[in-house]
Amino acid sequence: MLFMNELEKLLYLTGVSTEYTDYHGNRRAVPGEDRLQALREMGYDPDDPASVNRAVFELDAAPWLQWLRPFYIVDQDQPVIHLHSHPQRRAEKLFWEVDTEYGTQVEGSCVPAELPETGEYHIDDCRYSAHALALGELAPGYHQLRISNGSRQETAELIVSPRHCQDIPEGDGQRLWGISCQLYTLRSQRNWGVGDFSDLLQLIELAAARGADLVGLNPLHAALSDEKYAASPYAPSDRRFLNPLYIDPQRMADMDELRTLGRDPLTPDREARCAGLRDLPLVDYDAVNALKYEVFELLYAHFGATHLEAGTPRGRQFQRFLHEQGADLEAFSAFEAVHNRHARRYADSPHFFAYLQWQAQAQLADCHTHALAMGMRIGLMRDLAVGSVPPGCEVQGAPELFVSNATIGAPPDPFADQGQDWGLPALNPVTLRQQQFGHFISLLRSNMSAAGALRIDHAMALSRLWWCLPGSEPGSTGGGLYVYYPRDEMLALLRLESRRNACMVIGEDLGVVPQEFREQMHNGRIYGNRVLYFDEYLDGRLVEPGEKQPDALFMVTNHDVPTLADWWSADDLRRRRQLGLIVNDDALQTQLEGRCRHRERLLEWLAGCSLLPAGRAGDGIDRAFDMELCEALHRAAARGASRLVLLQLEDLQLLREPVNIPGTDREYPNWRRKQQLDTSEVFADPAVQGLLDAVNEERGA
Numbered sequence: 001m002l003f004m005n006e007l008e009k010l011l012y013l014t015g016v017s018t019e020y021t022d023y024h025g026n027r028r029a030v031p032g033e034d035r036l037q038a039l040r041e042m043g044y045d046p047d048d049p050a051s052v053n054r055a056v057f058e059l060d061a062a063p064w065l066q067w068l069r070p071f072y073i074v075d076q077d078q079p080v081i082h083l084h085s086h087p088q089r090r091a092e093k094l095f096w097e098v099d100t101e102y103g104t105q106v107e108g109s110c111v112p113a114e115l116p117e118t119g120e121y122h123i124d125d126c127r128y129s130a131h132a133l134a135l136g137e138l139a140p141g142y143h144q145l146r147i148s149n150g151s152r153q154e155t156a157e158l159i160v161s162p163r164h165c166q167d168i169p170e171g172d173g174q175r176l177w178g179i180s181c182q183l184y185t186l187r188s189q190r191n192w193g194v195g196d197f198s199d200l201l202q203l204i205e206l207a208a209a210r211g212a213d214l215v216g217l218n219p220l221h222a223a224l225s226d227e228k229y230a231a232s233p234y235a236p237s238d239r240r241f242l243n244p245l246y247i248d249p250q251r252m253a254d255m256d257e258l259r260t261l262g263r264d265p266l267t268p269d270r271e272a273r274c275a276g277l278r279d280l281p282l283v284d285y286d287a288v289n290a291l292k293y294e295v296f297e298l299l300y301a302h303f304g305a306t307h308l309e310a311g312t313p314r315g316r317q318f319q320r321f322l323h324e325q326g327a328d329l330e331a332f333s334a335f336e337a338v339h340n341r342h343a344r345r346y347a348d349s350p351h352f353f354a355y356l357q358w359q360a361q362a363q364l365a366d367c368h369t370h371a372l373a374m375g376m377r378i379g380l381m382r383d384l385a386v387g388s389v390p391p392g393c394e395v396q397g398a399p400e401l402f403v404s405n406a407t408i409g410a411p412p413d414p415f416a417d418q419g420q421d422w423g424l425p426a427l428n429p430v431t432l433r434q435q436q437f438g439h440f441i442s443l444l445r446s447n448m449s450a451a452g453a454l455r456i457d458h459a460m461a462l463s464r465l466w467w468c469l470p471g472s473e474p475g476s477t478g479g480g481l482y483v484y485y486p487r488d489e490m491l492a493l494l495r496l497e498s499r500r501n502a503c504m505v506i507g508e509d510l511g512v513v514p515q516e517f518r519e520q521m522h523n524g525r526i527y528g529n530r531v532l533y534f535d536e537y538l539d540g541r542l543v544e545p546g547e548k549q550p551d552a553l554f555m556v557t558n559h560d561v562p563t564l565a566d567w568w569s570a571d572d573l574r575r576r577r578q579l580g581l582i583v584n585d586d587a588l589q590t591q592l593e594g595r596c597r598h599r600e601r602l603l604e605w606l607a608g609c610s611l612l613p614a615g616r617a618g619d620g621i622d623r624a625f626d627m628e629l630c631e632a633l634h635r636a637a638a639r640g641a642s643r644l645v646l647l648q649l650e651d652l653q654l655l656r657e658p659v660n661i662p663g664t665d666r667e668y669p670n671w672r673r674k675q676q677l678d679t680s681e682v683f684a685d686p687a688v689q690g691l692l693d694a695v696n697e698e699r700g701a
Contacts, residue, residue: 006052011035013059014042015429015484017464023413023512030481037469038481041406042428059430064121064128067094067147071157071436073489079138079160081145082119082130085112090129096147098135098158106136140496157436161492164525165505168377168643175699176377177638177645178214179207182233182559182659182671183246184283185649187678191248193277193288197363198248199679201370203649206683208374211696214453215371216381216646218559220246220364222332224392225341230285231671234385234457235424237392240446241332242360244296245289252359253314254299257306265298282672293342300352301345308351321358322351328442329354335393361449368450378452378504381646384443386458387424401431401439406467411480413511416663419479421468429485437486437493444494448501455529455553459507462494463487463517487517495524506553506644510534527644528552532637533561533598540597542605545640554642556634557651559660564633566656568625570595575658579667596621602633609636630654631691638698647695652688653677 011018016038019029036046045051063069064084072081083094090113098106115131122128135145138160145158168174186195186203204215221236223243229235236243249255250266258265266274273291277284307315322329333350336343346352364380371379387408388394395402402425409421432440448454456462464487468480498505506527509518521528530552535543548554557563562572570592577588599621606612611632616623630651638645650659653676660670675682682688 006049006056007046009060010044010046010052010056011039013056013430014039014044015464017482017484020411020482021512022411034469034481038406038467038483041403041467041469042430061121061123064123064130066154068145068154068156071159072145073159073161073492074135075492076138076140076160076162079135079158080132081135081156081158083110083112083115083133083147085129085131087127087129092149094147094149096133096135096145098138099144099146100139101141101143102139106138108136140499159493159496161496162499163495163523165495165498166502167504167525174643175645176213176643177647177695177699178212178216178376178378178381179203179649180216180381180555180558180646181649181675182218183220184218184233184671185659185674187278187675188680189278189678190250191278192274192291193280194245194283194285195674196246196248197360197367198251200246200367203679204367204371204374204376206679208371208376210683210689210692211699212692213376214378214381214644214646215376216455217383219383219385219457221385221388222393224389225289225339226391227286229389229392230289231283233383233671235389236385236394237388238332238335238394238397239385239388240328240394240442241357242364244356244360245285245292247292247296247356247360247363249292249295249299251363252299254303254306255295258299258302265295270295281674282669283674285672289342293344296356297343297345297352300355303355304351318355318358322354325354325357329357331397332357332393335397339391339393365450368452372452376452380451381453381455381504381506382447382451383455384447384457386461387422387426389423390425395425398439401428401435402426403428403467405470408461408465409468409480410466410511419466419468420663426465426467426483427485429483433486433489437489440490441493441497444497445501448497448503451501451503453504453506454498455506455508457508459509459521459526459529460511460513460517461485462490462507463514487520491520491524491526494526522551525551530554530642531558531561532556532633533567541601544605545609545636548640548642550641550643552642553644553646554637554640555646555648556637557648558646560662562658563648563655564630564651565625565654566658567595568599568629569656571656572658575661579661579664581661581663606632606636609639611636625654627654627687627691631687631694634691635694635698638695645695645699649675649679649682652682652685652691 016035017030019027022028039046044055067084074080091111093109093111095109096107110133112131115133117129118132119130120127140160140162143158143160145156147154181203183195183200186199188199188202191199207215219233219236220242221233221239222241223230224237255265270291277288308318333353336353337348337350368380404425406426407421408424408426410419412419462485464482464484466480467483494505506529507521508529510529528549528551530549537543566572573588573591573595576582582588582591603612603616603620613628613632634647655676657673659673661668664670
């Protein structure tokens, strides 16, 4: 019985759930063997009582033997730590000091017995106690705490977090709007077959001219060059670094220098290849990478000979970049030197890959700076994917941090009857905490760089993740379980990094999200995420504009749902049937009938907003989707109370082809479809201009 109690304690300490509530509100118990399997995947042996006892002692009891834990994360409003004390030393006087990261010091003394007692722990019949020590006024940041009795000293990292994330400035004009795009889909007359940072600059200028305050982007993470993973921005190699594919070689200083010397890397042959790649309806990742890396290597050869070896100002700037990025960049560059199949001449040169990161970061920063200079109040909104692929740098570089045999996903719901397995290794919550969240902090810092807002994909990962266990069938009773993460500490770090980087946070909280987590998001000024199709009352009616969640990013559509034109035609459902995602014709017919009712509710919603276009009353659902209906929907969305509204570039062109169909891999060319028109052509269309002006008018009302 004692062993079972210790085993249950270990399951609790590692975050392994006992039950969960499914999409329909039913409580489901997690099979005992699945819980034990989760422990095994984290490196514990649940079948060995001695091993279980040691693990529980290390995780639960050992910290009580010291005054201090290795680190504390405290709120700025109440910077209080809980000091541990042996019963025979409760009356001794202790001296403490806080060295702040700003060069100041706060100090004091205390006697544990005179402090409020906040807890106890019994070890070998000895009662240890915890006492609340208030540290006085401290600014948010990363500080060092020392405590001593004159002969013995202990130290701990002290992280002070603000109450709120960065938010829209107080005052007028807090109802902002923007445009989202998958960067690689952008077309222009000058890119190399894939949307790049120069295309982003153009989009920023055109959107800002119509009154937009932000541009939302797909994850820009470094991709694995393996063809299996090359396309999806949500299946990256490393989320801390950028994909060099987005670099515009023609904006690199080394390109200008070579042209001045009469050695233009963009030869007629390469220009012809660029033109051919531009004309394709889908991004040809292999061909684009092959072309760009040919030129990247020529540019790096010039940079190395002219600047790096000679120690010119640009050479020294690169050396400073290497120093500032430190061990993470060094490890990433070394990984690329072994695994990046696009490089040839410098395949084994880590500095080459660091050079590409230097250039990518500089061009992205220029985009955000330009957005603010153009008057955008937020600028770029970046996107942080929920995980990285197993053979990628992020996972391979820290194998102790990831649970390689358990992947993350979602339990069964109406959109995926068998549940979802995203194939991304799960972070080990115990190791994450033992490493003082260093990896999580680096993810936040790198993705908040050159951004005014960060969207966190599947924000529930800050609280819990669904683990798909090896050897289980997805959707079966033993197909997986929730594992809980250090939510309060991760949210505190998110608030701190948000303020330090002046970057708002949007948590993608669609689907099954406990109310408690949404309340924590609200209290910390982490914005929620809503999508037009799903923003409904319980009876199926669409939420009225004035009742929409204020602290939310309201998306008309996004990359995971059909475009407006595709949804209205219901072609998305027919396509899913063709791909086998809808199991039979009867199921398709049921969904088509449901879509018809949904279209009726949409028109009723517009009528309630006095925005129903003429001719849409009565049999309006049978008319094809057109720009008039598109503008009405965008007007209604813009009229809503949500402080942020995001349009999708595809909807402005009435595009039907999806960029991604969830649940498919090889069945559909996900993450490759380009925009229909060049960005300049989209914004030159009078109908598009009228729609954007209407949105801007509604937002300013």
